[in-house]
Each structure stands twice: as structure tokens, then as C-alpha cells.
Amino acid sequence: MNKMIRLSTKLKQERVKRSITQETLANYLNISKTTISKWENDLLYPDITMLPMLARFFNISVDELLNYNDSISNEEMKQLNGILNNTITDSSYEDYLNLAQIYFIDYSNEFEFLNNLLGILTNNIIYATDNPQYQESIYLALEIIKT
Numbered sequence: 001m002n003k004m005i006r007l008s009t010k011l012k013q014e015r016v017k018r019s020i021t022q023e024t025l026a027n028y029l030n031i032s033k034t035t036i037s038k039w040e041n042d043l044l045y046p047d048i049t050m051l052p053m054l055a056r057f058f059n060i061s062v063d064e065l066l067n068y069n070d071s072i073s074n075e076e077m078k079q080l081n082g083i084l085n086n087t088i089t090d091s092s093y094e095d096y097l098n099l100a101q102i103y104f105i106d107y108s109n110e111f112e113f114l115n116n117l118l119g120i121l122t123n124n125i126i127y128a129t130d131n132p133q134y135q136e137s138i139y140l141a142l143e144i145i146k147t
Helices: 008-017 020-028 033-040 047-059 073-088 093-106 110-125 129-145
Strands: none
Touching: 008 033, 008 047, 020 033, 020 047, 073 093, 073 110, 093 110, 093 129, 110 129
């Protein structure tokens, strides 16, 4: 759903971008080269206490290392809207409504996205196949408005 780069990929990208070997990074962190390899192959995750050291080594923030961004891009918003619209046409209204609820929870701080979600929800309420689905849709719309 989200196009976030995995930590394993980010670690390898940063290391390769700087032409640093796994061994050099391992020596800096006082761990084995095998551990670095496992991190980069998504077989193992660094201990949380290692994240600041990794970020410092690559001269980036921990947020950047973890690919954290406190807001979604327009491209991501379009992608999420597309997935939601495809769900209503390719699946059941129940699946669509469940996904809309998940999006509401996951992106509750994204005003612009919630505004789009509200529009999609109100446009597609005509596809509710029974009264409980209709009521759930209205409830979700009201929750979005209250946010």
C-alpha cells in the first residue's frame, strides 16, 4: 500500500552511495560483517539502540534512515485514493468500507487526505448494499468530519 523503502534497502543504499563496504560499517559498529549482510537482506533488524549510530555514520537523521515522513505526498495520496476506488469496483462494499476505516485510522493526521477520503466515501455510499453498511458509512463520514 505504501511505497516506503524498507530499512534494509535504505541501509544498503546509503552504504553503496558512499562506497563503503559492509566490513567498514561492521567495524564502525563493532559487529560482524554477517550481521550487516543480514540487515541488508531483511533477515535481521538492527537493535533500536544502533539506529542513532547508523544515522550518525551516514550523516542522516534517524527519521531519514527509517524513511519516516510525517505527511504523505500527493503521489501517495493519489495511490491510496486509487486503491480505495479500485476496491469499490473490484471487490465488495464491505472490503471498501474496511479499507476506508483503516485509512482513517492510519492517516488521521492528514487533513487533505481525510478530505479526499470523505469525498470518496460520500460519492460511493450509493453502493452500500444494506442498512448497516449505509449506517457505518455515515458514521465513518461523521468521524472524519469531527477530526
